Amino acid sequence: WFDRARFIPPDAIFALTAQYLADTSPYKVNLGQGTYRDKNGSPWVLPSVNKSRELLSSQGLAHEYLPIVGLTEFRKEAARLALGDELFAKKQKQLATCQSLSGTGALHLAGLLLRACKTPLPKIYVPEPTWSNHHQVFSSLGFQCESFRYYSPETRDVDIDSYYATLKSAEPNSVVIIHACAHNPTGCDPSKEQWRELARLFKERQLFPLFDAAYLGFNSGNVDSDAFAIRWFIEKTGLEAGVCLSFAKNMGLYGERVGCFLLATNTEQAAVNTQSMLEMLQRSEVSNPPAYGAKIANTILSSTTLRQAWYDDLITMSDRIRSMRKALYDKLVATGAPGSWEHLIRQSGMFGFLGLSPSVVLRLREQYHIYMADNSRISIAGLNDGNVDDYTRKIVLGTET
Numbered sequence: 457w458f459d460r461a462r463f464i465p466p467d468a469i470f471a472l473t474a475q476y477l478a479d480t481s482p483y484k485v486n487l488g489q490g491t492y493r494d495k496n497g498s499p500w501v502l503p504s505v506n507k508s509r510e511l512l513s514s515q516g517l518a519h520e521y522l523p524i525v526g527l528t529e530f531r532k533e534a535a536r537l538a539l540g541d542e543l544f545a546k547k548q549k550q551l552a553t554c555q556s557l558s559g560t561g562a563l564h565l566a567g568l569l570l571r572a573c574k575t576p577l578p579k580i581y582v583p584e585p586t587w588s589n590h591h592q593v594f595s596s597l598g599f600q601c602e603s604f605r606y607y608s609p610e611t612r613d614v615d616i617d618s619y620y621a622t623l624k625s626a627e628p629n630s631v632v633i634i635h636a637c638a639h640n641p642t643g644c645d646p647s648k649e650q651w652r653e654l655a656r657l658f659k660e661r662q663l664f665p666l667f668d669a670a671y672l673g674f675n676s677g678n679v680d681s682d683a684f685a686i687r688w689f690i691e692k693t694g695l696e697a698g699v700c701l702s703f704a705k706n707m708g709l710y711g712e713r714v715g716c717f718l719l720a721t722n723t724e725q726a727a728v729n730t731q732s733m734l735e736m737l738q739r740s741e742v743s744n745p746p747a748y749g750a751k752i753a754n755t756i757l758s759s760t761t762l763r764q765a766w767y768d769d770l771i772t773m774s775d776r777i778r779s780m781r782k783a784l785y786d787k788l789v790a791t792g793a794p795g796s797w798e799h800l801i802r803q804s805g806m807f808g809f810l811g812l813s814p815s816v817v818l819r820l821r822e823q824y825h826i827y828m829a830d831n832s833r834i835s836i837a838g839l840n841d842g843n844v845d846d847y848t849r850k851i852v853l854g855t856e857t
């Protein structure tokens with residue numbers, strides 16, 4: 457049966473991590489994978505998460521199944537987080553929500569639901585560049601994905617005219633994937649004014665906005681600012697919209713797979729019906745989502761004290777990333793690295809999109825043991841006071857050679 461199975465090359469970022477782990481150099485640095493590191497370069501368990509875990513174990517943790525669509529209280533809190541209190545109160549009865557296997561699982565559930573509800577199958581517009589898994593998640597479900605130019609390498613910023621033009625000529629009833637904030641990999645988001653114009657065009661063309669919200673609060677340190685686009689689209693356009701929430705980065709719950717898919721519809725009946733479909737789709741895929749991570753997240757979101765502690769943690773993470781971004785920029789400029797580096801401090805979020813050629817990226821990897829994605833995206837969180845000087849010096853050497 458399987459003689460003709462194709463060999464699929466490993467995922468590039470996970471393959472890079474494997475290469476990094478196999479490198480025996482004591483000077484190696486991994487800036488490939490987007491996972492937060494503290495100032496010593498170690499993984500960080502958020503203090504709010506630690507408190508939540510202590511509380512959960514003091515209450516005694518049973519290991520019962522969750523309901524099929526997940527922990528009820530968690531789904532509600534996740535939706536309230538994304539929409540904010542006011543909009544949540546207004547839309548509550550028109551929402552369908554389903555706990556998911558982190559952000560990836562939320563995107564997958566969104567795809568399953570779209571496929572089950574919409575014929576013919578809608579086209580999925582995907583920004584270029586984007587998180588590589590977007591194409592895979594949707595094409596594996598049978599969707600046709602079409603890339604559009606999101607980023608201009610010339611201005612090193614969002615190519616907003618190309619974005620507008622894409623929407624104006626998009627096939628009606630198509631889906632467009634939107635990075636809610638902290639665009640991965642470019643770190644470039646539309647301005648508030650541009651978001652408003654984008655929302656207007658979505659409405660004009662009757663497109664379905666599917667928000668990938670993997671970095672809410674992690675970007676600026678403030679969930680409300682990071683959720684601006686989601687809330688504007690839902691409140692001001694009256695369009696139905698999907699939001700794929702991940703708690704991997706903003707709560708550091710990477711491996712626990714905590715996420716939620718949220719669908720904002722326009723009628724209570726549509727919400728009831730899509731909720732029932734999500735339940736059926738989830739049942740046939742995972743039966744019940746994992747409980748522990750959702751309980752950790754819910755304990756934080758539903759307690760005023762723990763939620764405040766989490767907000768403080770978001771500031772700790774986003775401030776450290778911002779200060780390392782600035783340190784890298786200052787050092788590159790001070791060392792006279794060829795080219796301009798202004799784009800680095802204009803970008804936001806976890807990543808720095810350096811704009812180096814693939815040959816320089818390869819040279820940095822092979823000669824200097826610096827690992828970054830092939831498109832020269834680096835995880836800024838991998839930098840700290842102890843390695844940023846050395847890292848900058850190597851970039852300068854690698855760029856000059």
Ligand code: PMP
Nearest residue numbers: 558559560587640668670702704
């Ligand atoms: N979307 C984007 C843009 C991401 O960068 C990521 C994580 N790298 C995800 C979704 C999903 O991650 P997870 O499934 O771990 O929540």
